[in-house]
Amino acid sequence: xxxxxxxxxxxxxxxxxxxxxxxxxxxxxxxxxxxxxxxxxxxxxxxxxxxxxxxxxxxxxxxxxxxxxxxxxxxxxxxxxxxxxxxxxxxxxxxxxxxxxxxxxxxxxxxxxxxxxxxxxxxxxxxxxxxxxxxxxxxxxxxxxxxxxxxxxxxxxxxxxxxxxxxxxxxxxxxxxxxxxxxxxxxxxxxxxxxxxxxxxxxxxxxxxxxxxxxxxxxxxxxxxxxxxxxxxxxxxxxxxxxxxxxxxxxxxxxxxxxxxxxxxxxxxxxxxxxxxxxxxxxxxxxxxxxxxxxx
Amino acid sequence: xxxxxxxxxxxxxxxxxxxxxxxxxxxxxxxxxxxxxxxxxxxxxxxxxxxxxxxxxxxxxxxxxxxxxxxxxxxxxxxxxxxxxxxxxxxxxxxxxxxxxxxxxxxxxxxxxxxxxxxxxxxxxxxxxxxxxxxxxxxxxxxxxxxxxxxxxxxxxxxxxxxxxxxxxxxxxxxxxxxxxxxxxxxxxxxxxxxxxxxxxxxxxxxxxxxxxxxxxxxxxxxxxxxxxxxxxxxxxxxxxxxxxxxxxxxxxxxxxxxxxxxxxxxxxxxxxxxxxxxxxxxxxxxxxxxxxxxxxxxxxxxxxxxxxxxxxxxxxxxxxxxxxxxxxxxxxxxxxxxxxxxxxxxxxxxxxxxxxxxxxxxxxxxxxxxxxxxxxxxxxxxxxxxxxxxxxxxxxxxxxxxxxxxxxxxxxxxxxxxxxxxxxxxxxxxxxxxxxxxxxxxxxxxxxxxxxxxxxxxxxxxxxxxxxxxxxxxxxx
Numbered sequence: 001x002x003x004x005x006x007x008x009x010x011x012x013x014x015x016x017x018x019x020x021x022x023x024x025x026x027x028x029x030x031x032x033x034x035x036x037x038x039x040x041x042x043x044x045x046x047x048x049x050x051x052x053x054x055x056x057x058x059x060x061x062x063x064x065x066x067x068x069x070x071x072x073x074x075x076x077x078x079x080x081x082x083x084x085x086x087x088x089x090x091x092x093x094x095x096x097x098x099x100x101x102x103x104x105x106x107x108x109x110x111x112x113x114x115x116x117x118x119x120x121x122x123x124x125x126x127x128x129x130x131x132x133x134x135x136x137x138x139x140x141x142x143x144x145x146x147x148x149x150x151x152x153x154x155x156x157x158x159x160x161x162x163x164x165x166x167x168x169x170x171x172x173x174x175x176x177x178x179x180x181x182x183x184x185x186x187x188x189x190x191x192x193x194x195x196x197x198x199x200x201x202x203x204x205x206x207x208x209x210x211x212x213x214x215x216x217x218x219x220x221x222x223x224x225x226x227x228x229x230x231x232x233x234x235x236x237x238x239x240x241x242x243x244x245x246x247x248x249x250x251x252x253x254x255x256x257x258x259x260x261x262x263x264x265x266x267x268x269x270x271x272x273x274x275x276x277x278x279x280x281x282x283x284x285x286x287x288x289x290x291x292x293x294x295x296x
Numbered sequence: 297x298x299x300x301x302x303x304x305x306x307x308x309x310x311x312x313x314x315x316x317x318x319x320x321x322x323x324x325x326x327x328x329x330x331x332x333x334x335x336x337x338x339x340x341x342x343x344x345x346x347x348x349x350x351x352x353x354x355x356x357x358x359x360x361x362x363x364x365x366x367x368x369x370x371x372x373x374x375x376x377x378x379x380x381x382x383x384x385x386x387x388x389x390x391x392x393x394x395x396x397x398x399x400x401x402x403x404x405x406x407x408x409x410x411x412x413x414x415x416x417x418x419x420x421x422x423x424x425x426x427x428x429x430x431x432x433x434x435x436x437x438x439x440x441x442x443x444x445x446x447x448x449x450x451x452x453x454x455x456x457x458x459x460x461x462x463x464x465x466x467x468x469x470x471x472x473x474x475x476x477x478x479x480x481x482x483x484x485x486x487x488x489x490x491x492x493x494x495x496x497x498x499x500x501x502x503x504x505x506x507x508x509x510x511x512x513x514x515x516x517x518x519x520x521x522x523x524x525x526x527x528x529x530x531x532x533x534x535x536x537x538x539x540x541x542x543x544x545x546x547x548x549x550x551x552x553x554x555x556x557x558x559x560x561x562x563x564x565x566x567x568x569x570x571x572x573x574x575x576x577x578x579x580x581x582x583x584x585x586x587x588x589x590x591x592x593x594x595x596x597x598x599x600x601x602x603x604x605x606x607x608x609x610x611x612x613x614x615x616x617x618x619x620x621x622x623x624x625x626x627x628x629x630x631x632x633x634x635x636x637x638x639x640x641x642x643x644x645x646x647x648x649x650x651x652x653x654x655x656x657x658x659x660x661x662x663x664x665x666x667x668x669x670x671x672x673x674x675x676x677x678x679x680x681x682x683x684x685x686x687x688x689x690x691x692x693x694x695x696x697x698x699x700x701x702x703x704x705x706x707x708x709x710x711x712x713x714x715x716x717x718x719x720x721x722x723x724x725x726x727x728x729x730x731x732x733x734x735x736x737x738x739x740x741x742x743x744x745x746x747x748x749x750x751x752x753x754x755x756x757x758x759x760x761x762x763x764x765x766x767x768x769x770x771x772x773x774x
Contacts, residue, residue: 005490006655008677019706019744055678056745067706067744070679072486090713093483094476100454103489103512123488124510199307200352210725217720230718233476238689238710238737240696273693275710287718295307295350 001054002152003071003119004126010049010068015151017075018043019067025079027071029150040064071151073119083140086116087181087206090235091285096124098290099177099202103128108175108195110134110164111182112144122153131157132171132195134164164188169195180205185212186219193223193293200295208286216289225291232287238275245270309346309450314535316457318449320442323461325453325533333361339446346450357446359408366447381427393424411445431724453534455482455506462502462530470499471662471687474735476715478503481658482510484740485683489514491655492648494675496520496549496668498661501530507658508540518545518648520552520672522663547645552671555646562643564636653677660685665739666695673704678745685736692739699741708741
């Protein structure tokens with residue numbers, strides 16, 4: 001197992017994902033002799049996990065069952081421990097495409113945060129690319145590096161504990177793409193430009209506030225970036241439902257047999273298969289600003 | 297072509313490259329061919345001068361349709377204090393403020409003035425320009441620039457660019473798949489190097505190309521196709537290196553049931569004139585039989601004919617007939633070779649699919665997604681993602697319901713993506729006035745091991761007697 005390569009069977013040391021039900025999952029570090037408590041009972045690693053196929057149904061001690069899934073960056077995003085606010089799959093998908101990431105891409109990222117986007121980037125640039133990720137918080141930087149190792153992607157990433165606005169990404173002239181999710185991205189644009197290949201590349205800045213966006217766009221224009229474009233994306237979920245709608249009874253159009261007869265109400269109803277929106281939805285995550293560094 | 301001596305070469309345009317031309321928000325995919333006239337945005341020009349330049353270079357179209365690299369942009373002169381007004385209360389919008397006529401402008405164009413110079417003339421001949429506010433002036437200049445500029449940027453093709461191009465130019469060809477929806481598909485499908493992905497699409501090859509791009513030449517892609525042959529026009533525009541095509545297989549869906557039932561026969565038969573029929577392959581092979589028979593001198597009628605006319609002993613005619621028959625034979629041989637190639641490809645694709653261990657499934661077509669999904673999901677290994685795109689929501693509702701009924705999938709989600717672009721300018725930041733109305737719908741999920749007992753949802757109730765027995769034995773074992 002790794003986050004960048006599928007495998008068929010669960011082995012000791014793997015990270016597996018226990019699927020308990022709709023929107024309920026938990027990561028598990030597979031170890032001989034270990035046990036994991038779930039609301040359906042205990043999952044015994046040696047018996048239920050090791051040697052089993054990913055995707056199998058596991059019956060827990062209390063009789064209920066769960067599925068064990070192969071980790072993916074998308075599943076990880078939903079269950080990872082939050083050390084910061086994270087990016088979700090909708091934004092990640094657009095960032096990946098708009099930055100033109102693919103196997104072999106070299107990417108610079110700051111801040112690493114909880115590693116949500118990092119894992120998605122690693123998956124996309126493997127096996128020949130590299131991610132240089134910068135995090136100014138020491139413990140977060142260390143935790144991220146630890147997780148990358150555990151997830152068997154350490155060889156594809158370099159974590160640096162420094163301030164990108166002051167010291168840059170630690171590399172110059174190598175990146176095909178740069179991603180910024182920091183409080184003051186305009187202060188890192190010069191470093192982004194330096195980190196990128198001389199022949200050009202793509203940059204993206206993610207900011208929750210429009211004022212940050214304005215300052216960043218100005219900085220991008222000043223540094224000669226082209227194709228500056230700001231957008232936002234949101235995901236709308238449609239919950240599939242079968243609903244029953246009662247039909248109104250407008251009565252019979254023929255006169256009643258006797259005046260004292262009361263009309264018999266009909267209980268007709270119609271079954272519809274449709275979707276309803278959830279009560280709330282994510283209304284805003286952040287603005288995504290993209291630009292192209294022109295070839296010199 | 298001169299090499300600059302640095303490692304630039306892979307960033308430079310070569311003859312034969314597939315590129316994308318860009319002006320503003322308009323894109324067009326073309327292939328660089330010297331001395332070939334290209335039309336783009338009502339302009340004709342030759343791409344010859346693009347060869348050797350870096351990708352991303354902007355060119356001006358000059359006289360004779362030649363491309364000239366544009367000099368680096370000089371920053372818009374904000375140094376000179378422009379005369380500007382404060383608001384538009386006294387500006388009449390009577391269409392009479394521009395003193396240059398259409399003919400005047402045409403004359404300027406013919407004189408060879410570039411876009412920037414024409415815009416300058418327009419400003420000088422506008423009676424209201426200096427009364428406009430600074431913002432209005434900027435907006436005016438931007439608008440005129442867009443209309444009169446004749447610059448072209450030459451870009452390296454990518455999923456992003458081609459997806460935006462298709463969506464802007466020919467959305468009907470890609471089932472109105474919007475680029476952000478495509479982005480979701482690639483990520484939700486966990487498309488990555490080294491995996492085995494099945495693709496069923498009728499989006500001119502755009503989706504297939506996007507998948508191939510994300511695989512980087514590693515792993516394998518099987519294109520399932522309806523009808524006679526796979527459509528791959530869009531894939532060409534990506535300009536993939538040739539070794540990427542080694543990872544691409546194709547499989548006609550008309551053989552899916554046979555493959556699933558184990559009755560698909562892809563073995564080579566003895567090569568004879570009826571080789572095509574033995575394969576049970578396409579009908580075009582049987583069509584060739586009479587031709588082949590002719591070539592071998594089989595059919596009695598033609599033989600008689602040729603014998604009859606040959607009695608007229610015209611050596612020139614005889615030679616012609618000989619040549620014709622030779623050509624027929626060659627064609628017949630080529631057909632046999634082609635059939636064998638086709639059989640080999642089918643066999644290879646069948647081999648890839650047979651194990652039912654694909655890592656991902658991507659569907660985006662004009663076909664009803666339900667049967668497509670239910671048929672192809674059988675080729676996926678457990679714990680693997682699938683993504684189905686549909687222009688419409690209802691067919692996906694059906695997919696969702698059927699999947700929940702039959703089991704074998706979790707985390708089913710019906711979603712659509714909403715996108716909004718912004719204009720960001722000092723004191724003028726706001727969302728764009730026009731917005732995309734819709735980009736299609738996605739159904740995504742993850743496969744799980746199929747149960748012998750059909751399950752509807754994740755069980756919360758214990759399977760009573762069996763569970764109790766289990767628990768007892770476990771505690772005794774400690």
